[in-house]
Amino acid sequence: MSISSIIKSIQDIMRQDAGVDGDAQRLSQLSWLLFLKIFDAQEEALEFEQENYKISIPEQYLWRNWAANPEGITGDELLRQVINKLNEVDFNRSDERHLFGDIYEQLLRDLQSAGNAGEFYTPRAVTRFIVDRIDPKLGERVMDPACGTGGFLACSFDHVKNNYVETAEDHQALQQQIFGVEKKQLPHLLCTTNMMLHGIEVPVQIRHDNTLNKPLSSWDSDVDVIVTNPPFGGTEEHGIEKNFPAEFQTRETADLFLQLIIEVLADKGRAAVVLPDGTLFGEGVKTKLKKMLTEECNLHTIVRLPNGVFNPYTGIKTNILFFTKGQPTKDIWFYEHPYPEGVKNYSKTKPMKFEEFQTEIDWWGDESEGFASRVENNHAWKVSIEEVIKRNYNLDISNPYQGEVIDYDPNKLLADYAEQQQSIDTLRSQLKDVLGAALSANTTEGK
Structure with missing residues (x-):
């Protein structure tokens, strides 16, 4: 069998x-x-x-x-x-x-439709694209501070093994450069098993802990690569925010992880982080975070993902932020990832595929050359840091090369339809009154 x-x-x-x-x-x-x-x-x-x-x-x-x-x-x-x-x-x-x-x-994919367990699983098309673009190498310390079932770490391990490992010594060294932390017991167990299946013999670097549960100042800035999809839409327990500087204190999980990531990255360290739309347009602490991010890191690319990537767990729109620590941001490139032809939304039977990202990969270019080969097109556009500052660090910037985005939300469509019907009824009533008045006037004149 x-x-x-x-x-x-x-x-x-x-x-x-x-x-x-x-x-x-x-x-x-x-x-x-x-x-x-x-x-x-x-x-x-x-x-x-x-x-x-x-x-x-x-x-x-x-x-x-x-x-x-x-x-x-x-x-x-x-x-x-x-x-x-x-x-x-x-x-x-x-x-x-x-x-x-x-x-x-x-x-692990079955987790996505298993209630709240879906929060621990990132679609493999997304993890593969992120790891392919970040390109972790042998000798670089790779970390996922909210590793879930280990998708990013397993993908990073395979990427380094397939592209940079040549000897048994290389393989042993690779096993020591993959690090992850997971707060909840089930995904930590799944991640540990996942690591062993991928060839990490003793995955002791996968810790069962809350990464946020110690002062930010106690971390060393020694991580070369961070690839992660931190939990969003939730809040941490009381007291966790005290581990962070006063002006950045919040209990929103995604905001705390973004601070941690910026802190632990080494100089010239690279990161790719999945974050919701709310991070892009949010104010208050989020504004301060985006200011810090663009001042301490080169936020060079934001890939805007379409609705449904994380269905059926959540329909929240998400983005992938790519940045390198050590140099301030001058320009941010946006790439709006389209649905493939014939697809209006993703589902369990029609999941996102890695091949869809080939257009981004072909467009990407080289960071060491300042991405000089990139060109604007129907899906890609560039925004200067000056424009971002004028917007008070609101990064929810629409594609200037596309018309009005059609909202397929059924509730909104029904509301729009009802509003249109009401307008039509109003116009019909007004027209009826006008015609009635005209006919009345003609009748009077005939007499």
């Missing part, structure tokens, strides 16, 4: 359990089983003793000691069926391990 068939069988078995509440809980339980089995396979493949791992697992919980025997201990017959199915996958075989990595990616 193929690995994909095994995983499908496992999911079908778990769906029969009335005690499991929805896909998110099933995924959580399956993730723990996968982690324990993959950890066990990792240990055997590397011929390490348990104490060599900084991830500590008590002896009785090692997969080989409780799950490998098909007649072994179990608390429930249904759970035993799942374990026996999972034992059909041999994670020590490189071909099965690689194939399972692809299937695991599908499991």
Whole structure:
């Protein structure tokens, strides 16, 4: 039986359990089983003793000691069926391990429609485009301060491995340059498992913690690359804001992460951050943040993504901000990413694809040359920092080469339709009155 068939069988078995509440809980339980089995396979493949791992697992919980025997201990017959199915996958075989990595990616994609769990998953088209443009290299410290299930880190690891790793020593060095922090338990577990599947033997650099939970001044500015989609639309617990300078204190998560990113980047460090439209046009602390960002970093590119990229988790419009620390901003290039032909919105069956970004990639140019090759077109335009300052750092700047954007929001369309109908009724009533008066006048004159 193929690995994909095994995983499908496992999911079908778990769906029969009335005690499991929805896909998110099933995924959580399956993730723990996968982690324990993959950890066990990792240990055997590397011929390490348990104490060599900084991830500590008590002896009785090692997969080989409780799950490998098909007649072994179990608390429930249904759970035993799942374990026996999972034992059909041999994670020590490189071909099965690689194939399972692809299937695991599908499991992570399922998070997007699993309630609030979707906040931990960034569509892979977006992560691939960001990592492709940031181009992390061997020897550069790569960090995601809100790493979720590890999409950006896994993509960065693969990018460096495929483009810059030549020796076993290079591969070992690469494993030490990937860092991530995740606040919540389930995505941290998913991320740790994801890292092991991608070839990070002991992913101790993936910490279960809140990155914002220590003073900003205590961080070193030593990170070469940051690629992240920090949580937005939420607020941090009381007291977290005290870790930040008084003039920038807020409890809005995205604003705090943006401050942190600017702080921890090394000189000439590069970052790409997914942020909502609210960051672009927001005022107050957001204005101060954008001023600091453009003064301390070269905010050279903002890619404006269309609606629906994060469907069905959220329909909020998002942007990717690309910047390099150490030089102030002179000009900001905007690129409005269009829907592909025939697509009006993204969905689970019609997700965004990496190939859609080829036009941006072809247009991109070289930062060391000041992006001199870039030209304005129907999707790309340049705005000077002077214009941004005049706008009080409002970065919600519309495409000057496109006409009025059609809003396909059904509620707005219905409201517009009702307003138009009311106007038509008013005009009809006025016309009726005018005609009635004219006919009355003619009748009077006839007499």
